[in-house]
Ligand code: IPM
């Protein structure tokens with residue numbers, strides 16, 4: 284067939300070529316996902332190497348306190364040689380900018396040599412700031428290590444809220460987030476990708492979590508009425524997987540009304556487990572965290588078959604550093620991430636202690652509080668407060684009493 288040439292032909296050919304390469308890459312990724320992969324069994328690894336990436340902005344402050352808590356509860360395991368902490372320098376915006384890479388090659392190699400990572404927030408450059416506009420280190424690490432599940436719990440015990448969000452972490456609007464292009468001076472295009480395999484693995488994980496915890500409901504959040512192809516697939520996969528779990532009811536909500544329902548005290552505690560594509564998960568979990576006491580209180584697990592990385596749900600807050608307020612940053616997010624790390628590598632008892640102390644200090648007793656400025660406690664003071672509860676033999680009793688004590 285003879286191609287009609289028109290005034291756009293050159294632009295269209297260029298765009299087709301770029302699009303073709305992206306599609307080819309994604310088809311190859313799908314083939315990779317189809318291959319069976321061995322899952323890391325932490326009970327068989329000794330020593331377990333915990334890599335520590337300090338990040339930048341408020342990262343070094345809050346990560347240091349999280350590591351103090353981890354080192355405290357894991358003291359015996361470190362002495363027995365079962366746990367090794369390993370510092371990984373170089374995941375700073377300065378070093379990343381110097382190499383013009385989201386994660387410089389040598390840093391990535393060091394990360395991959397660890398079994399599990401605790402990662403402080405890292406600055407994500409944006410067009411117009413002083414840094415080269417490199418990709419977010421979080422997003423890159425999630426992709427390089429194939430950390431497909433972003434698990435974000437939010438609990439408000441006084442209200443009976445116990446939510447767990449399963450955010451798809453490698454696809455959606457993020458996977459080609461740095462690869463969109465300007466087709467012409469006037470036309471910009473970005474891409475959103477959902478694959479059958481990518482959707483299925485996160486949805487299955489959400490259902491398995493519900494099953495294990497005797498939860499009879501999973502909520503899938505999409506905008507499949509409008510974003511029909513990609514969100515449509517995500518929703519379809521969810522209903523297909525749900526058929527295998529006869530005890531669990533699946534309901535679908537659209538992201539817009541879901542953001543409203545999280546603000547509805549009469550309805551919100553009905554929800555338990557959420558599973559959602561990447562960008563909706565990013566947005567909804569910030570909202571949920573705010574209801575729990577702020578993004579500074581929420582931790583996040585990034586889980587793949589081989590590695591896992593634990594971090595705060597928020598960014599590096601450069602504004603706080605600029606104002607000299609970094610020492611007042613809330614370390615709870617990184618400490619909660621640490622408790623998730625402990626649970627993931629098989630130390631649930633220690634994890635539970637840390638989680639109970641976080642609830643007692645942050646939600647029940649509140650003897651001192653973080654306000655992110657000098658009107659509140661410093662991160663160091665707050666960490667000492669937490670440690671005093673972790674060491675207190677009354678911790679469980681106090682936690683069970685909740686607010687009423
Ligand atoms: C998060 C953060 C990141 C994201 C940023 C820092 C790139 O907001 O972990 O939710 O968008 O995923």
Ligand code: MG
Nearest residue numbers: 565566569596
């Ligand atoms: Mg976010």
